[in-house]
Amino acid sequence: MRLLRLAKIITVSLRFGLDRMILDADASGRLGRIWHRVFFWRRFSEPRAVRLRKALESLGPIFVKFGQMLSTRRDLLPPDLADELALLQDRVPPFPTEQALAVLEGFYGRPVDAVFRDFERTPVASASVAQVHFARLPDGTEVAVKILRPGIERVIAHDLALMEVGAMLLDKAWPEGRRLKPREVVAEFSKYLRDELDLMREAANCSQLRRNFKDSPLLLVPEVYWDWCGRSVMVMERMHxxxxxxxxxxxxxxxxxxxxxxxxxxxxxxxxxxxxxxxxxxxxxxxxxxxxxxxxxxxxxxxxxxxxxxxxxxxxxxxxxxxxxxxxxxxxxxxxxxxxxxxxxxxxxxxxxxxxxxxxxxxxxxxxxxxxxxxxxxxxxxxxxxxxxxxxxxxxxxxxxxxxxxxxxxxxxxxxxxxxxxxxxxxxxMGWRALVRGIKEEAPAWAGTLPQLPRLVHHNLVESSHHHVVHQAALASLAVTQRRQGRLLALLVIAAAALVALELHRLLG
Ligand SMILES: Nc1ncnc2c1ncn2[C@@H]1O[C@H](COP(=O)(O)OP(=O)(O)OP(=O)(O)O)[C@@H](O)[C@H]1O
Incomplete structure (x- = not known):
């Protein structure tokens, strides 16, 4: 499977001339010249940015997502590439409803119609990682149910592993490519994708944002229905x-x-x-x-x-x-x-x-x-x-x-x-407001510590007098050691002097 995927990546790269993008930048290099001779017949009429976009599109949704993320790294990419990659669309056909139902039934352990009052079979939206269906809870509340695409974890793991290898090669084999920080970029993408694979995390984010904007006149955030949520299913209020x-x-x-x-x-x-x-x-x-x-x-x-x-x-x-x-x-x-x-x-x-x-x-x-x-x-x-x-x-x-x-x-x-x-x-x-806020924030901790203060002070005083005694003893023993070392040094000097005298006597006498 992984080999097949690797073969596809190599074919697509050759078809759209991605190798040329690297080697053109290094055309004076020996490798570049040899490569050009081997693939002499290839001509590309489209600009490199368009070729890169098309290559990512034909490699599938995870690569499309990667391209979308890359398009936002204008600090690393040249503008022509960033502009073109921004055109990538995360359009994927929905996965069959039976699969969505199977995910839900596996998770709830009951038929979907026993969990929801009604569950719309046609999805309202579908993307590379998840798709959304509308439904109603048993009490009639309208909800949106977000379901992870079945098997997406495996696909992501495969594609990420290949991207990591690609990034490593780029980093090692192409000094210019190092400036694009390929390993760092792939690591960032990997974190972002793995986060998207846990809908409990997304639900927690949603619920925190909703709490932050409770009663806001500017922003509405859906309520999370936790009893229906899991790693691969998120159920939230349907918004209109x-x-x-x-x-x-x-x-x-x-x-x-x-x-x-x-x-x-x-x-x-x-x-x-x-x-x-x-x-x-x-x-x-x-x-x-x-x-x-x-x-x-x-x-x-x-x-x-x-x-x-x-x-x-x-x-x-x-x-x-x-x-x-x-x-x-x-x-x-x-x-x-x-x-x-x-x-x-x-x-x-x-x-x-x-x-x-x-x-x-x-x-x-x-x-x-x-x-x-x-x-x-x-x-x-x-x-x-x-x-x-x-x-x-x-x-x-x-x-x-x-x-x-x-x-x-x-x-x-x-x-x-x-x-x-x-x-x-x-x-x-700054100023008194910060002071008041600081006091307010610290006050609960003080409330806990204040009653213990007399005991802590007493304890510290006793400890320090004990430490004083200990310190005195340590100092005394240090002085003894020092005296001993002094005596030893004097003996050594005398012995050395005697040896020198003996040697001189032997030489002169
Ligand atoms: N709570 C909701 N109420 C109404 N519609 C919703 C709700 N949640 C999601 N949708 C619909 O589903 C679509 C996709 O939702 P969401 O963006 O959360 O999914 P996604 O898989 O992360 O998609 P993408 O990756 O394209 O952003 C939304 O654009 C919206 O049309």
């Missing part, structure tokens, strides 16, 4: 709305597109700066709009988490960046320990200025946060900064949010919407 990509239908239901685009930015910055937990798969297929104008989020396979250091880094950088205070940007990197402490601030500052200043050529409203962050990461990498995966995820999501926002309202001023969030966060980190 219009896909955000259908702008005409969104307007027809009376939603103001300008308000919607602002709300999108607000939701994102709330997720980032309030919760440190954000939806990181914000492609238009996962976003719907409810009739009351609220967003509906779906698909919680990829979520990003940020800690206080990450948030501080982001807020400081964005605020300093928009004030064009590049020195502050450089300092923020050094203070957070992202770049080595030995980095020269002036050099780093100059490098940031060089990449960022051209961005300000445009009006503030047209500046892309996502691109700015990308430039910053690219610069910081040159200064030995290991960009954290959660920040790369955030930067990719920012690009999505901006794209979506500007599609809804070309006049959207992202900075105006985002600035209050950043400033509020910074204010909360």
């Amino acid at each position: 709305g219009v896909p955000i990509s259908q702008t005409a239908a969104v307007t027809a239901q009376g939603t103001d597109l300008k308000a919607l685009s602002r709300a999108g930015v607000e939701i994102f910055f709330t997720q980032v700066f309030r919760d440190g937990f954000f939806h990181a798969d914000m492609h238009p297929g996962n976003i719907f709009v409810h009739a009351d104008g609220r967003y509906i989020a779906l698909d919680f396979g990829i979520m990003g988490t940020l800690n206080e250091v990450d948030k501080n880094y982001l807020a400081q950088n964005f605020l300093a960046f928009f004030k064009r205070d590049y020195k502050r940007v450089a300092m923020a990197h050094i203070e957070a320990g992202w770049v080595p402490a030995k980095t020269r601030v002036d050099e780093f500052e100059a490098a940031i200025r060089t990449v960022c200043e051209p961005i300000f050529d445009k009006p503030l409203k047209d500046i892309s946060f996502g691109k700015t962050l990308l430039r910053l990461f690219q610069t910081a990498r040159r200064f030995e900064m290991e960009v954290q995966p959660q920040l790369v995820l955030l930067q990719k999501t920012l690009l999505n949010i901006e794209g979506l926002g500007r599609q809804l309202d070309p006049e959207l001023d992202l900075w105006k919407t985002a600035k209050p969030f950043l400033e509020r966060w910074m204010n909360e980190q």
Whole structure:
């Protein structure tokens, strides 16, 4: 099976000339010249990016997903490849309903019709990893049932193993290819795919996001029905709305597109700066709009988490960046320990200025946060900064949010919407508010420790007087040892002197 798959990969690579992409970059090499002679008859009329896209399409859904992920790594890929790969569509025919029913019956141990009041046999959507059917719970609640594609674990394991081999070869055999960090990219993809294979994880993400946005006037998140969920099945509230990509239908239901685009930015910055937990798969297929104008989020396979250091880094950088205070940007990197402490601030500052200043050529409203962050990461990498995966995820999501926002309202001023969030966060980190918050956070721990304080103080005093006695004894024994060693040294010196004297006497006498 694996050999067959490998053979297919090699054939497809030769058919679409992927080998040429590598060897053309290394045409002067001996291997390149020999290869060109062996395969002299091949001519490719299409550009390399199109050939790569077609090759991935013919290798199947996992490779298509891989290409989609690659298209977001603009920090690694040349623009022509990234643009073309972004066109990849995760279109796969649904798997037969009997298989879906078999998965469900295997999991529940009962016929599907005994679990759900009614279960729609035709899926509402199908993708490479899962498909979704609508159903009703016994009490009539409308639900969406997400089911993992049967056997997908095996397919993924095979394809990933082959990708890992490919990445290793690329890394070892092609010095230029190393810059694309093939092993790192495949490892990231592998983690992302394995996460998608556990629907309990996705359900937990969904339920956390719902809790964070409980009673929100901006965002709706489906409720998870845990009693019906497992690793390969997720049952959640069925949401009713219009896909955000259908702008005409969104307007027809009376939603103001300008308000919607602002709300999108607000939701994102709330997720980032309030919760440190954000939806990181914000492609238009996962976003719907409810009739009351609220967003509906779906698909919680990829979520990003940020800690206080990450948030501080982001807020400081964005605020300093928009004030064009590049020195502050450089300092923020050094203070957070992202770049080595030995980095020269002036050099780093100059490098940031060089990449960022051209961005300000445009009006503030047209500046892309996502691109700015990308430039910053690219610069910081040159200064030995290991960009954290959660920040790369955030930067990719920012690009999505901006794209979506500007599609809804070309006049959207992202900075105006985002600035209050950043400033509020910074204010909360400093001054008396931060102090009060710190006390509030620590108070429960103090409540537990305070009653024990007298006992702990007493214990420590006793311990320290005991330690004092122990220390005294140790010091005394050290002094004895020192005296002994002194005596030994004196004896050795005398013995050595006697030997020298004897030797001199023998030589002279
Ligand atoms: N709770 C829900 N209520 C209504 N429709 C839903 C719900 N969950 C999923 N769907 C429908 O199923 C589609 C696919 O769902 P989802 O994105 O979660 O699956 P997926 O397999 O991860 O797809 P992809 O990988 O393409 O994003 C959605 O676009 C939507 O049409």
